[in-house]
Amino acid sequence: MKNKYESLFEGINTQENKTLLNQIYTQLYIIEGESESVDEEHEVLQMEKTLRKQLLQDIPINCSDIFKLRTVQTKGIAGIGKTVSVQKFILDWAEGKSNQDVDFMFVLPFRELNLIKDEQYSLHTLLCNFHPEIKDLALRTYDAHKCVFVFDGLDESTIPLNFLKCENVFDITTISSVNVLITNLFKGELLSSALVWITSRPAGTSQIPPQYINCLTEIQGFTDAQKEEYFGKRIGDQDQAKKIISHIKRVKSLHIMCHIPVFCWISATVLQKIIKKNNDTEIPKTLTEMYIHFMWTQLHTKNAKYKEKNERDLKTLLESSRTLILKLAELAFKQLMKGNVLFYEEDLRECGIDVTEASVYSGICTEIFRAEFVLYQTKVYCFVHLSFQEFLATFYVFQCCVNKDIEALQFFMPQHWGWYRNRSENVLLEDLLEGAVDKALKSQNGHLDLFLRFLLGITLETNQRLLQGLLIQSQNSSKSINKAVQYIKKQVKTESILTEKSNNLFLCLTEIHDQSLSREIQQYLQSDKESQSKLSPGLCSAIAFLMQMSEEVLDEVDLKKFNTSEEGYRRLIPAVYNCRKALLDGCNLTTDCIETLSYTLMSPNYPLRELQLSNNNLKDSELELLCSGLKSCHCKLEILRLPICNLGEKTCENLGSALQLTNSILRALDLTNNDLHDSGVTLLSAGLKSSHCKLEILSERLARQHFTTVQPEKHVNYVTGFVSICFPLLFCRLSGCLVTGEGCSSLASALSLNPSHLKELVLTYNHPGDSGMKLLSARLEDPLCKLDTLKYVKL
Secondary structure: OHHHHOEEEOOOOOHHHEEEHHHHOOOOOEEEOOOOOHHHOOHHHHHHHHHHOHHHOOOOOOHHHOOOOOEEEEEOOOOOOHHHHHHHHHHHHHOOOOOOOOOEEEEOOHHHHHHHOOOEEOHHHHHHHHOHHHOOOOOOHHHHOOEEEEEOOHHHOOOOOOOOOOOOOOOOOOOEEHHHHHHHHHHOOOOOOOEEEEEEOHHHHHHOOHHHOOEEEEEOOOOHHHHHHHHHHHHOOHHHHHHHHHHHHHOHHHHHHOOOHHHHHHHHHHHHHHHHHOOOOOOOOOHHHHHHHHHHHHHHHHHHHHOOOOOOOHHHHHHHHHHHHHHHHHHHHHHHHHOOOOEOHHHHHHOOOOOOOHHHOOOOHHHHEEEEEOHHHOEEEEEOOHHHHHHHHHHHHHHHHHOOOOHHHHHHOOHHHHHHOOOOOOOOHHHHHHHHHHHHHHOOOOOOHHHHHHHHHHHOHHHHHHOEOOEOOOOOOHHHHHHHHHHHHHHHOOOOOOHHHHHHHHHHHHHOOOOHHHHHHHHHHHOOHHHOOOEOHHHHHHHHHHHHHOOOOEEEEEHHHOOEOHHHHHHHHHHHHHEEEEEOOOOOOOHHHHHHHHHHHHOOOOOOOEEEOOOOOOOHHHHHHHHHHHOOOOOOOOEEEOOOOOOOHHHHHHHHHHHOOOOOOOOEEEOOOOOOHHHHHHHHHHHHOOOOOOOOOOOHHHHHHHHHHOOHHHHHHHHOOOOOOOOOOOEEEOOOOOOEHHHHHHHHHHHHHOOOOOOEEEOOOOEOHHHHHHHHHHHHHOOOOOOOEEEOOOO
């Protein structure tokens, strides 16, 4: 097992292509549980949302610690590291580093099980097929020792798993079909003491009813820190690695994709070659450009590997491989339409690919198209990643448009294309692009979103020039692209478009280097917004996305300056990722909005310092979520305003807990006009008593007065939210919070235990009574207590 799993093969499985796994392995972000809506969106694009929720989840799991219960299902998108995690899990076991209580490790990939799905086996004979070394194993050994079964790639399975009508099998010597054996293993009828690990892309997880899964985990790819660690390990030369990381960070669309390890590898392969050459080659800034350069890299690898004629001229190089690439493009498109990522010999023959040619699984196909020998030396084919399949598929569609192949383009035809069917007229590129936009918008699972970006990308004339020699005929596309831009902008501004679709269309525009929508939004942001027409939710999504993509940090985002609906306000929430001060007063925030804010507070990469949430009806669960952000060691929030938010006792408990942490730098907390009652104030006072509490609740009036009289030159820093430079001018605002004498007693106790903080306390519109005021007034006389102002107005 160690010999089999200690190496990764970059390309075909040959000695010169192998890399030791332990040399480049970078820990992935794996969580217990699963993120929402993964099955309903494009796997790549939904991960941007998922990554923003990472820090809201439980503590991440190491892949070696995956087993807490019997049956574990791990899901993750294509290329996210599921199979490599399995490989690392087995290697660590084989090398004696982990899971040493396990005696047997059986690995059963579904792509191999597919090949014997119609045959009959006992469980023992089935395992002997995969692991001949155990053919003489005593049958009682299975029950007497700890066994782990790893089923990799459930989404690739073509084996029907019928949990309702499956016959029960209890004995490992009973002969039955492969699907019955697997189903009984999953149900625990067969070898109930064995541990089972199943990996799958999101689309395949529903094949197993949830009652048979004891633990769900999800691989969410690389965090920002893990991306940098990977590039450092993969490249070796740290100067090169730093240059590549710097470029990736500048191009946000590429940085988002780099949570996928396979895309990190593609980027490293391309950018390292360009940096090494140190010539005038322009560094790719879009996905299409990156994938074109990757294809170039593999063509040059082919020439070097097989000592073919030195074809330095790229056009000639592409021409020599044109036939094969275009056949692969046809295969990519047809299988994409069927939802297939694995192909067999009959699929290749259907597209005119000679499966006997070595070039099918070597040379250019070394990485673009992989041929894997599995059980009985049968070949299974796949592209290096789903995104590369989508990239190649656009070649086929573009060439069909050029060649007037109307039948092949029926799928993308808008309704007004009907008259083309009986004519030999040229298919207009602008109509093809419009049809592709419509299909992508209507796609429920977003499976055409990246395809659309690539299709627009290769229609760009600069990219067509890069592909000269491969594309048999180019097109003058400037007019068609201009029309596509106008159509995309029209769709972005519609009422019904979803946020994810709006964001993808925005990225489509960046793919063709169009900045017109960005300029329109910038003009809007700089204008008198009150006089503008009402913004649609779709346009709000685009505005928020542009704000996030900006390299400059915004001083302030005030949602009420935008003329939009409540749904529009919610679409604007992600803009807080890139601002210092967020004013979200009266925006009817949802749980998703609060989750977004909490993630922002947790992330070390976001600059939020002041958060205004006045007049939002917040639930206890939502405030608990927000407080989980406040408790993060990365939280930089200094001002939190929560007037009129319907807060109660539970909120005070969570806030009090957050104030006690050593990492808390919260200096301003406004809880005016919330029904805290004495019980809530008591819980809040527990935080005020802590020596770690740095609370400095400032009113804007007092801050301005202070900076005007003492440090006028620092007033501007207060306005932008940087209050950490303030002198300890401390002010506690609990006006209108239903506080009585009991609550005052708790406050007085807090001031006695931690007297160095609060200097001014406002209890206007409460019911402290004479006893409460007497306790607090006594603190004014205490020489150890810094309280010097106590304000109270009777009701």
